[in-house]
Amino acid sequence: xxxxxxxxxxxxxxxxxxxxxxxxxxxxxxxxxxxxxxxxxxxxxxxxxxxxxxxxxxxxxxxxxxxxxxxxxxxxxxxxxxxxxxxxxxxxxxxxxxxxxxxxxxxxxxxxxxxxxxxxxxxxxxxxxxxxxxxxxxxxxxxxxxxxxxxxxxxxxxxxxxxxxxxxxxxxxxxxxxxxxxxxxxxxxxxxxxxxxxxxxxxxxxxxxxxxxxxxxxxxxxxxxxxxxxxxxxxxxxxxxxxxxxxxxxxxxxxxxxxxxxxxxxxxxxxxxxxxxxxxxxxxxxxxxxxxxxxxxxxxxxxxxxxxxxxxxxxxxxxxxxxxxxxxxxxxxxxxxxxxxxxxxxxxxxxxxxxxxxxxxxxxxxxxxxxxxxxxxxxxxxxxxxxxxxxxxxxxxxxxxxxxxxxx
Numbered sequence: 590x591x592x593x594x595x596x597x598x599x600x601x602x603x604x605x606x607x608x609x610x611x612x613x614x615x616x617x618x619x620x621x622x623x624x625x626x627x628x629x630x631x632x633x634x635x636x637x638x639x640x641x642x643x644x645x646x647x648x649x650x651x652x653x654x655x656x657x658x659x660x661x662x663x664x665x666x667x668x669x670x671x672x673x674x675x676x677x678x679x680x681x682x683x684x685x686x687x688x689x690x691x692x693x694x695x696x697x698x699x700x701x702x703x704x705x706x707x708x709x710x711x712x713x714x715x716x717x718x719x720x721x722x723x724x725x726x727x728x729x730x731x732x733x734x735x736x737x738x739x740x741x742x743x744x745x746x747x748x749x750x751x752x753x754x755x756x757x758x759x760x761x762x763x764x765x766x767x768x769x770x771x772x773x774x775x776x777x778x779x780x781x782x783x784x785x786x787x788x789x790x791x792x793x794x795x796x797x798x799x800x801x802x803x804x805x806x807x808x809x810x811x812x813x814x815x816x817x818x819x820x821x822x823x824x825x826x827x828x829x830x831x832x833x834x835x836x837x838x839x840x841x842x843x844x845x846x847x848x849x850x851x852x853x854x855x856x857x858x859x860x861x862x863x864x865x866x867x868x869x870x871x872x873x874x875x876x877x878x879x880x881x882x883x884x885x886x887x888x889x890x891x892x893x894x895x896x897x898x899x900x901x902x903x904x905x906x907x908x909x910x911x912x913x914x915x916x917x918x919x920x921x922x923x924x925x926x927x928x929x930x931x932x933x934x935x936x937x938x939x940x941x942x943x944x945x946x947x948x949x950x951x952x953x954x955x956x957x958x959x960x961x962x963x964x965x966x967x968x969x970x971x972x973x974x975x976x977x978x979x980x981x982x983x984x985x986x987x988x989x990x991x992x993x994x995x996x997x
Contacts, residue, residue, distance in 0.1 A: 609703040609990045610638035611728075614695065616665065616711035618647025619853045620881070621824065622907040623732040626762075626785045627708045632656050633983045640702060642695060644711065653943045663694050667949045688715055695719035703995045704728055707756075710740075710748055717755025725992045726757035731904075734925060735769040738828070738901035749773040760989055761925035762905040770912065781989050785905055786931075786982030789974055792914035795886040806891030810847070810877050817956050819842040820892030820917075822885060822908045824853045825860050830898030830922065830943075832863060837949040844952070846893055851881045889915035897921035900943050906930050909937070912979050913969035918962055922953040930976075936969040 611634075615627055623645055628649065633640055641660040643650050665687055696719040699705050705727045707716035713729045720727035729752055735745055752759060759780045761767035771777045795802060804814070812818060821834050825848065835848055852860050856885045867876035882888055885908075889895060895912035897903070902925025909930050912919045917939040921927040932935035938954065941947040955962055 595706070597827075601731045607991060608634075608636060608987065609993060609994070609995060610640075610701070611706045611990070612640045612642060612695070612699045612702045613706045613708060613727075614642050614644075614712035614716050615643045615649070615708040617709065618643050618645045618649040618651075618662075618818065618939060620648050620883075621853065622785070622905065623708055623730070624649045626732075626909070627730075627786070628652055629786065629979060630983065630986060631658055633979060634987075638702065640698060642698060643689070644715075662699065663691055665715075666693055689718065691715050692718035692722065693748055696709055696722035696725075699725045701960070704990060704993055706730065708732070708746070713748060713756070714751050717751040720755055725996065728990065729756045729759045731759050731766045731770060733769075733904055734766050734904050734936045734958075735773065736901075741869065745773070749972050753776045756994060757990060760986065763929050763930065765902055766904045781985075783985045783989065784926075784977055785907055785910070786979035787907065787910050787914060787973070787977050788979050789914045791886040792889075792911065792916075795890050796916055798887075799890045802887045802890040806888060810845070812845060817841075818892045818894050819952065820842060820849065820851045820889060821898060822889075822895065822911070824850045824856075825863065825896075826852070826854070826856050827859050828900050830900045832866055833898045833900070833943065833945055833948060834896055835863065835866045835872060835876055836945045837952065838875050840945070840949045841952060844956070845875045845877065847877045847879065847880055847887070847888075849882050849888060856927040868956070885911060885922040888961060892917060894952055895919050896948065897927060898940075898948060899925075899927070901925075902942075903927050910973050913937070913973035916966050916970055918955045918965050919969065920948065932972070934965075936965060937973045938965070941986055 613627060613631055615624060617624065631639060641653060641658060641662060643662050644665040646662050650660055650662055692715045695715055699719060700723060705716045705725050707713040707718050707727060707742050708730045710733065729884055733739060735748060752770060759770060761780055761782050762785055766783055767782050768953060807814060814980050821831060823829050825831055831848055838844055838846055888913060895917045897906060898908055899922045905926040909921050909927055920940055921931055921937060922942050923939040924942060928939065931939055933939050938951045940951045
Protein backbone atom coordinates (compact mmCIF):
# COMPACT_ATOMS: atom_id res chain seq x y z
CA UNK A 590 0.00 0.00 0.00
CA UNK A 591 1.36 3.38 -1.02
CA UNK A 592 1.53 5.75 1.93
CA UNK A 593 3.40 8.96 2.58
CA UNK A 594 5.68 9.20 5.62
CA UNK A 595 4.14 10.55 8.82
CA UNK A 596 4.16 14.35 9.19
CA UNK A 597 6.62 14.15 12.05
CA UNK A 598 9.20 12.95 9.54
CA UNK A 599 8.93 16.09 7.43
CA UNK A 600 7.56 18.88 9.66
CA UNK A 601 9.08 20.85 12.51
CA UNK A 602 7.56 20.75 15.98
CA UNK A 603 6.19 24.27 15.50
CA UNK A 604 4.51 23.29 12.25
CA UNK A 605 3.01 20.17 13.84
CA UNK A 606 1.59 22.20 16.72
CA UNK A 607 -0.16 24.61 14.36
CA UNK A 608 -1.48 22.09 11.84
CA UNK A 609 -4.99 22.60 10.54
CA UNK A 610 -7.70 20.05 11.25
CA UNK A 611 -9.20 19.16 7.87
CA UNK A 612 -12.45 17.68 6.58
CA UNK A 613 -11.58 15.94 3.30
CA UNK A 614 -14.36 15.52 0.72
CA UNK A 615 -14.44 13.29 -2.36
CA UNK A 616 -17.39 12.55 -4.63
CA UNK A 617 -16.36 9.00 -5.49
CA UNK A 618 -15.07 5.89 -3.81
CA UNK A 619 -13.55 4.50 -7.00
CA UNK A 620 -9.76 4.26 -7.11
CA UNK A 621 -8.77 6.95 -9.57
CA UNK A 622 -5.54 8.92 -9.41
CA UNK A 623 -7.08 11.75 -7.37
CA UNK A 624 -8.47 9.27 -4.86
CA UNK A 625 -5.20 7.38 -4.48
CA UNK A 626 -3.47 10.67 -3.78
CA UNK A 627 -6.16 11.66 -1.26
CA UNK A 628 -5.57 8.40 0.57
CA UNK A 629 -1.85 9.12 0.75
CA UNK A 630 -2.44 12.65 2.06
CA UNK A 631 -4.81 11.57 4.83
CA UNK A 632 -2.74 8.59 5.96
CA UNK A 633 0.48 10.56 5.62
CA UNK A 634 -0.81 13.42 7.78
CA UNK A 635 -1.82 11.03 10.51
CA UNK A 636 -3.77 13.81 12.22
CA UNK A 637 -6.47 12.38 14.53
CA UNK A 638 -8.41 15.62 14.18
CA UNK A 639 -8.86 15.11 10.43
CA UNK A 640 -12.11 13.74 9.02
CA UNK A 641 -12.99 12.13 5.68
CA UNK A 642 -16.39 12.24 4.00
CA UNK A 643 -17.11 10.34 0.78
CA UNK A 644 -20.29 10.58 -1.26
CA UNK A 645 -20.52 6.85 -1.99
CA UNK A 646 -19.37 3.48 -0.72
CA UNK A 647 -16.69 1.57 -2.61
CA UNK A 648 -13.02 0.55 -2.74
CA UNK A 649 -11.67 3.86 -1.45
CA UNK A 650 -13.92 3.73 1.61
CA UNK A 651 -12.78 0.15 2.23
CA UNK A 652 -9.13 1.16 1.86
CA UNK A 653 -9.52 3.97 4.41
CA UNK A 654 -11.17 1.63 6.90
CA UNK A 655 -8.44 -1.00 6.42
CA UNK A 656 -5.88 1.71 7.22
CA UNK A 657 -7.72 2.57 10.43
CA UNK A 658 -9.04 5.90 9.15
CA UNK A 659 -12.54 6.73 10.35
CA UNK A 660 -14.77 7.97 7.54
CA UNK A 661 -18.37 8.91 6.94
CA UNK A 662 -20.31 8.19 3.75
CA UNK A 663 -23.13 10.53 2.79
CA UNK A 664 -24.88 9.63 -0.45
CA UNK A 665 -25.31 12.39 -3.01
CA UNK A 666 -28.40 10.72 -4.42
CA UNK A 667 -29.11 9.24 -7.84
CA UNK A 668 -29.72 12.57 -9.56
CA UNK A 669 -26.59 14.19 -8.22
CA UNK A 670 -24.46 11.10 -8.82
CA UNK A 671 -25.62 10.96 -12.46
CA UNK A 672 -24.20 14.42 -13.26
CA UNK A 673 -21.08 13.94 -15.40
CA UNK A 674 -18.45 16.33 -16.70
CA UNK A 675 -20.39 16.72 -19.91
CA UNK A 676 -23.88 17.07 -18.38
CA UNK A 677 -26.10 20.03 -19.19
CA UNK A 678 -28.12 22.48 -17.11
CA UNK A 679 -31.29 20.36 -16.83
CA UNK A 680 -29.60 17.46 -15.13
CA UNK A 681 -27.74 19.82 -12.80
CA UNK A 682 -30.96 21.61 -11.85
CA UNK A 683 -32.59 18.28 -11.01
CA UNK A 684 -29.74 17.49 -8.66
CA UNK A 685 -29.83 20.83 -6.80
CA UNK A 686 -31.91 19.60 -3.88
CA UNK A 687 -29.50 16.77 -3.15
CA UNK A 688 -26.54 19.15 -3.37
CA UNK A 689 -28.02 21.55 -0.80
CA UNK A 690 -28.99 18.70 1.51
CA UNK A 691 -25.50 17.27 1.38
CA UNK A 692 -23.91 20.71 1.81
CA UNK A 693 -25.83 21.08 5.09
CA UNK A 694 -24.44 17.75 6.27
CA UNK A 695 -20.91 18.79 5.33
CA UNK A 696 -21.37 22.14 7.09
CA UNK A 697 -22.50 20.37 10.23
CA UNK A 698 -19.57 18.00 10.22
CA UNK A 699 -17.09 20.79 9.52
CA UNK A 700 -17.80 22.53 12.84
CA UNK A 701 -15.01 20.49 14.42
CA UNK A 702 -12.33 21.29 11.83
CA UNK A 703 -10.46 24.32 10.51
CA UNK A 704 -10.64 23.64 6.78
CA UNK A 705 -12.91 21.96 4.23
CA UNK A 706 -10.77 20.26 1.58
CA UNK A 707 -12.59 19.45 -1.68
CA UNK A 708 -10.70 16.84 -3.69
CA UNK A 709 -12.98 16.63 -6.75
CA UNK A 710 -15.31 18.77 -8.86
CA UNK A 711 -18.61 17.78 -7.20
CA UNK A 712 -16.92 18.03 -3.82
CA UNK A 713 -15.92 21.59 -4.74
CA UNK A 714 -19.51 22.66 -5.41
CA UNK A 715 -20.80 21.07 -2.22
CA UNK A 716 -17.80 22.18 -0.16
CA UNK A 717 -18.07 25.79 -1.36
CA UNK A 718 -21.71 25.96 -0.21
CA UNK A 719 -20.90 24.22 3.07
CA UNK A 720 -17.98 26.57 3.69
CA UNK A 721 -20.30 29.57 3.50
CA UNK A 722 -22.79 27.87 5.81
CA UNK A 723 -20.19 26.91 8.41
CA UNK A 724 -17.85 29.89 7.92
CA UNK A 725 -14.91 27.64 7.18
CA UNK A 726 -12.23 28.27 4.52
CA UNK A 727 -12.36 25.87 1.59
CA UNK A 728 -9.37 24.39 -0.23
CA UNK A 729 -9.94 22.97 -3.71
CA UNK A 730 -7.46 20.35 -4.89
CA UNK A 731 -7.64 20.67 -8.66
CA UNK A 732 -6.90 17.37 -10.39
CA UNK A 733 -8.40 18.43 -13.74
CA UNK A 734 -7.77 20.73 -16.64
CA UNK A 735 -10.97 22.78 -16.75
CA UNK A 736 -11.30 22.87 -20.52
CA UNK A 737 -13.84 21.94 -23.19
CA UNK A 738 -11.91 18.70 -23.71
CA UNK A 739 -13.12 17.44 -20.35
CA UNK A 740 -16.07 19.57 -19.16
CA UNK A 741 -19.23 20.98 -20.71
CA UNK A 742 -19.60 24.77 -20.84
CA UNK A 743 -22.18 24.74 -18.04
CA UNK A 744 -20.00 22.56 -15.84
CA UNK A 745 -17.04 24.86 -16.33
CA UNK A 746 -19.20 27.87 -15.48
CA UNK A 747 -20.40 26.26 -12.26
CA UNK A 748 -16.89 25.20 -11.20
CA UNK A 749 -15.38 28.59 -12.02
CA UNK A 750 -18.09 30.34 -10.02
CA UNK A 751 -17.77 27.96 -7.07
CA UNK A 752 -14.00 28.45 -7.04
CA UNK A 753 -14.14 32.24 -7.26
CA UNK A 754 -16.85 32.72 -4.63
CA UNK A 755 -16.26 29.83 -2.25
CA UNK A 756 -12.58 28.84 -2.30
CA UNK A 757 -9.80 30.41 -0.27
CA UNK A 758 -6.98 28.41 -1.85
CA UNK A 759 -6.60 26.06 -4.83
CA UNK A 760 -3.90 23.41 -4.92
CA UNK A 761 -3.32 22.42 -8.56
CA UNK A 762 -1.52 19.23 -9.48
CA UNK A 763 0.27 20.83 -12.46
CA UNK A 764 0.91 24.13 -14.18
CA UNK A 765 -1.54 23.00 -16.86
CA UNK A 766 -4.33 22.51 -14.32
CA UNK A 767 -3.56 25.80 -12.60
CA UNK A 768 -3.51 27.67 -15.91
CA UNK A 769 -6.98 26.44 -16.83
CA UNK A 770 -8.40 28.00 -13.66
CA UNK A 771 -6.39 31.22 -13.79
CA UNK A 772 -7.46 31.72 -17.43
CA UNK A 773 -11.06 31.82 -16.20
CA UNK A 774 -10.29 34.73 -13.89
CA UNK A 775 -9.31 33.00 -10.65
CA UNK A 776 -6.79 35.00 -8.60
CA UNK A 777 -3.33 33.49 -9.25
CA UNK A 778 -2.28 34.56 -5.75
CA UNK A 779 -4.72 31.97 -4.43
CA UNK A 780 -3.32 29.12 -6.53
CA UNK A 781 -0.33 26.96 -5.60
CA UNK A 782 1.02 24.18 -7.82
CA UNK A 783 1.91 20.99 -5.95
CA UNK A 784 2.32 17.77 -7.96
CA UNK A 785 1.21 14.40 -6.70
CA UNK A 786 3.58 12.49 -4.49
CA UNK A 787 4.12 8.78 -5.12
CA UNK A 788 5.82 6.37 -2.74
CA UNK A 789 8.74 4.59 -4.43
CA UNK A 790 8.86 1.71 -1.92
CA UNK A 791 6.46 -0.68 -3.78
CA UNK A 792 8.36 -0.07 -7.00
CA UNK A 793 11.74 -0.65 -5.36
CA UNK A 794 10.44 -3.97 -3.98
CA UNK A 795 9.12 -4.96 -7.41
CA UNK A 796 12.44 -4.13 -9.10
CA UNK A 797 14.22 -6.37 -6.58
CA UNK A 798 11.86 -9.22 -7.63
CA UNK A 799 11.74 -8.25 -11.29
CA UNK A 800 12.70 -11.58 -12.88
CA UNK A 801 9.99 -13.56 -11.07
CA UNK A 802 7.32 -10.91 -11.65
CA UNK A 803 8.17 -10.69 -15.35
CA UNK A 804 7.96 -14.46 -15.81
CA UNK A 805 4.68 -14.70 -13.89
CA UNK A 806 2.95 -12.00 -15.91
CA UNK A 807 4.11 -13.35 -19.25
CA UNK A 808 3.13 -16.90 -18.37
CA UNK A 809 -0.35 -15.68 -17.42
CA UNK A 810 -0.65 -14.03 -20.85
CA UNK A 811 0.88 -16.92 -22.78
CA UNK A 812 3.81 -14.80 -23.94
CA UNK A 813 7.45 -15.71 -24.35
CA UNK A 814 10.22 -13.94 -22.49
CA UNK A 815 11.38 -12.01 -25.54
CA UNK A 816 8.03 -11.00 -27.07
CA UNK A 817 7.76 -7.18 -26.84
CA UNK A 818 4.96 -6.04 -24.54
CA UNK A 819 3.62 -2.52 -24.16
CA UNK A 820 1.64 -1.54 -21.06
CA UNK A 821 -1.08 1.10 -20.86
CA UNK A 822 -2.35 1.65 -17.31
CA UNK A 823 -5.49 3.59 -16.43
CA UNK A 824 -9.23 3.62 -16.64
CA UNK A 825 -10.73 2.60 -19.98
CA UNK A 826 -12.06 5.87 -21.37
CA UNK A 827 -12.02 7.47 -24.85
CA UNK A 828 -9.78 10.35 -23.79
CA UNK A 829 -7.23 7.93 -22.31
CA UNK A 830 -6.56 6.76 -25.86
CA UNK A 831 -6.56 2.97 -25.57
CA UNK A 832 -7.96 2.84 -29.13
CA UNK A 833 -4.87 4.68 -30.40
CA UNK A 834 -2.61 2.21 -28.65
CA UNK A 835 -4.45 -0.74 -30.23
CA UNK A 836 -4.29 0.84 -33.69
CA UNK A 837 -0.54 1.40 -33.31
CA UNK A 838 0.00 -2.37 -33.16
CA UNK A 839 -0.79 -2.65 -36.87
CA UNK A 840 2.60 -1.07 -37.60
CA UNK A 841 4.43 -2.84 -34.76
CA UNK A 842 4.79 -6.47 -35.89
CA UNK A 843 5.13 -8.97 -33.09
CA UNK A 844 4.40 -6.40 -30.37
CA UNK A 845 1.70 -7.08 -27.79
CA UNK A 846 -0.33 -4.61 -25.70
CA UNK A 847 -1.44 -4.99 -22.09
CA UNK A 848 -4.44 -2.85 -21.03
CA UNK A 849 -4.65 -2.51 -17.25
CA UNK A 850 -7.82 -0.83 -15.99
CA UNK A 851 -11.61 -0.84 -16.13
CA UNK A 852 -14.38 1.52 -17.16
CA UNK A 853 -15.17 3.55 -14.04
CA UNK A 854 -17.79 6.11 -15.04
CA UNK A 855 -20.26 4.55 -17.45
CA UNK A 856 -17.80 3.96 -20.28
CA UNK A 857 -18.79 0.34 -21.01
CA UNK A 858 -19.66 1.17 -24.64
CA UNK A 859 -16.07 2.27 -25.16
CA UNK A 860 -14.80 -1.01 -23.73
CA UNK A 861 -16.88 -2.89 -26.31
CA UNK A 862 -15.39 -0.68 -29.02
CA UNK A 863 -11.91 -1.57 -27.80
CA UNK A 864 -12.69 -5.27 -27.88
CA UNK A 865 -13.93 -4.98 -31.46
CA UNK A 866 -10.74 -3.13 -32.44
CA UNK A 867 -8.67 -5.81 -30.73
CA UNK A 868 -10.40 -8.53 -32.76
CA UNK A 869 -9.48 -7.03 -36.14
CA UNK A 870 -7.05 -8.83 -38.45
CA UNK A 871 -3.48 -7.80 -37.74
CA UNK A 872 -3.98 -7.20 -34.03
CA UNK A 873 -6.07 -10.17 -32.93
CA UNK A 874 -4.58 -12.05 -29.98
CA UNK A 875 -2.11 -9.20 -29.44
CA UNK A 876 -4.24 -7.14 -27.01
CA UNK A 877 -4.60 -8.38 -23.44
CA UNK A 878 -7.33 -6.97 -21.17
CA UNK A 879 -6.60 -7.70 -17.51
CA UNK A 880 -8.94 -5.23 -15.78
CA UNK A 881 -8.13 -3.30 -12.63
CA UNK A 882 -4.99 -4.39 -10.79
CA UNK A 883 -3.83 -3.16 -7.41
CA UNK A 884 -0.31 -4.51 -7.99
CA UNK A 885 0.73 -1.98 -10.62
CA UNK A 886 4.35 -1.93 -9.44
CA UNK A 887 4.65 -5.66 -10.04
CA UNK A 888 2.79 -5.69 -13.35
CA UNK A 889 5.05 -2.97 -14.73
CA UNK A 890 8.04 -5.28 -14.32
CA UNK A 891 6.54 -7.53 -16.99
CA UNK A 892 6.26 -4.89 -19.74
CA UNK A 893 8.98 -3.46 -21.94
CA UNK A 894 7.52 0.02 -22.44
CA UNK A 895 4.84 1.95 -20.55
CA UNK A 896 2.79 4.08 -22.91
CA UNK A 897 0.46 6.97 -22.23
CA UNK A 898 -1.86 7.79 -25.13
CA UNK A 899 -4.31 10.41 -23.86
CA UNK A 900 -6.06 12.30 -26.64
CA UNK A 901 -6.17 15.59 -24.73
CA UNK A 902 -3.77 17.10 -22.19
CA UNK A 903 -3.40 15.09 -18.99
CA UNK A 904 -3.80 17.12 -15.77
CA UNK A 905 -0.90 15.28 -14.14
CA UNK A 906 0.09 11.81 -15.33
CA UNK A 907 0.48 9.56 -12.28
CA UNK A 908 1.22 6.46 -14.34
CA UNK A 909 4.15 8.24 -16.01
CA UNK A 910 5.82 8.80 -12.64
CA UNK A 911 5.00 5.23 -11.59
CA UNK A 912 6.68 3.89 -14.73
CA UNK A 913 9.80 5.92 -13.99
CA UNK A 914 9.84 4.58 -10.42
CA UNK A 915 9.47 1.07 -11.86
CA UNK A 916 12.53 1.60 -14.11
CA UNK A 917 10.42 1.28 -17.25
CA UNK A 918 10.94 3.49 -20.31
CA UNK A 919 7.98 5.78 -21.02
CA UNK A 920 6.34 7.14 -24.16
CA UNK A 921 3.67 9.74 -23.34
CA UNK A 922 1.39 12.14 -25.19
CA UNK A 923 2.81 15.64 -25.45
CA UNK A 924 1.00 18.39 -23.51
CA UNK A 925 -0.44 19.09 -20.08
CA UNK A 926 1.11 17.46 -17.04
CA UNK A 927 2.95 14.86 -19.13
CA UNK A 928 5.16 17.55 -20.66
CA UNK A 929 5.91 18.86 -17.16
CA UNK A 930 7.08 15.42 -16.01
CA UNK A 931 8.98 14.34 -19.11
CA UNK A 932 12.01 16.18 -20.37
CA UNK A 933 11.99 14.96 -23.97
CA UNK A 934 14.88 12.67 -24.76
CA UNK A 935 16.28 12.83 -21.24
CA UNK A 936 13.90 10.89 -18.98
CA UNK A 937 11.29 9.77 -21.50
CA UNK A 938 9.85 10.33 -24.96
CA UNK A 939 6.83 12.38 -26.04
CA UNK A 940 4.56 11.59 -28.99
CA UNK A 941 1.97 13.77 -30.69
CA UNK A 942 -1.65 13.64 -29.47
CA UNK A 943 -4.02 11.34 -31.38
CA UNK A 944 -1.21 10.20 -33.71
CA UNK A 945 -0.94 6.46 -34.19
CA UNK A 946 2.13 7.02 -36.36
CA UNK A 947 3.94 9.17 -33.77
CA UNK A 948 3.24 6.71 -30.95
CA UNK A 949 4.49 3.77 -33.01
CA UNK A 950 7.65 5.64 -34.02
CA UNK A 951 8.57 6.42 -30.43
CA UNK A 952 7.85 2.86 -29.33
CA UNK A 953 10.22 1.56 -32.02
CA UNK A 954 12.98 3.81 -30.71
CA UNK A 955 12.54 2.37 -27.22
CA UNK A 956 12.34 -1.26 -28.37
CA UNK A 957 15.55 -0.81 -30.36
CA UNK A 958 17.29 -0.51 -26.99
CA UNK A 959 20.85 0.65 -26.51
CA UNK A 960 22.68 3.03 -24.14
CA UNK A 961 20.33 5.93 -24.88
CA UNK A 962 17.31 3.98 -23.71
CA UNK A 963 19.16 2.78 -20.62
CA UNK A 964 20.03 6.39 -19.82
CA UNK A 965 16.37 7.41 -20.20
CA UNK A 966 15.39 4.83 -17.61
CA UNK A 967 18.08 5.84 -15.13
CA UNK A 968 17.33 9.54 -15.41
CA UNK A 969 13.60 8.85 -15.18
CA UNK A 970 14.01 7.02 -11.88
CA UNK A 971 16.19 9.76 -10.44
CA UNK A 972 13.86 12.60 -11.47
CA UNK A 973 10.77 10.79 -10.18
CA UNK A 974 12.32 10.17 -6.77
CA UNK A 975 13.58 13.73 -6.47
CA UNK A 976 10.50 15.60 -7.67
CA UNK A 977 7.60 13.46 -6.41
CA UNK A 978 8.82 12.17 -3.05
CA UNK A 979 5.76 11.84 -0.78
CA UNK A 980 7.45 13.55 2.16
CA UNK A 981 8.35 16.58 0.05
CA UNK A 982 4.85 16.85 -1.41
CA UNK A 983 3.18 16.43 1.98
CA UNK A 984 5.36 19.18 3.41
CA UNK A 985 4.31 21.51 0.58
CA UNK A 986 0.63 20.78 1.25
CA UNK A 987 1.05 21.39 4.97
CA UNK A 988 2.77 24.71 4.24
CA UNK A 989 -0.11 25.71 1.96
CA UNK A 990 -2.69 24.81 4.61
CA UNK A 991 -0.88 26.93 7.18
CA UNK A 992 -1.85 29.98 5.11
CA UNK A 993 -5.44 29.42 6.24
CA UNK A 994 -6.89 30.61 9.56
CA UNK A 995 -7.61 28.19 12.40
CA UNK A 996 -11.12 28.07 13.81
CA UNK A 997 -11.49 29.57 17.15
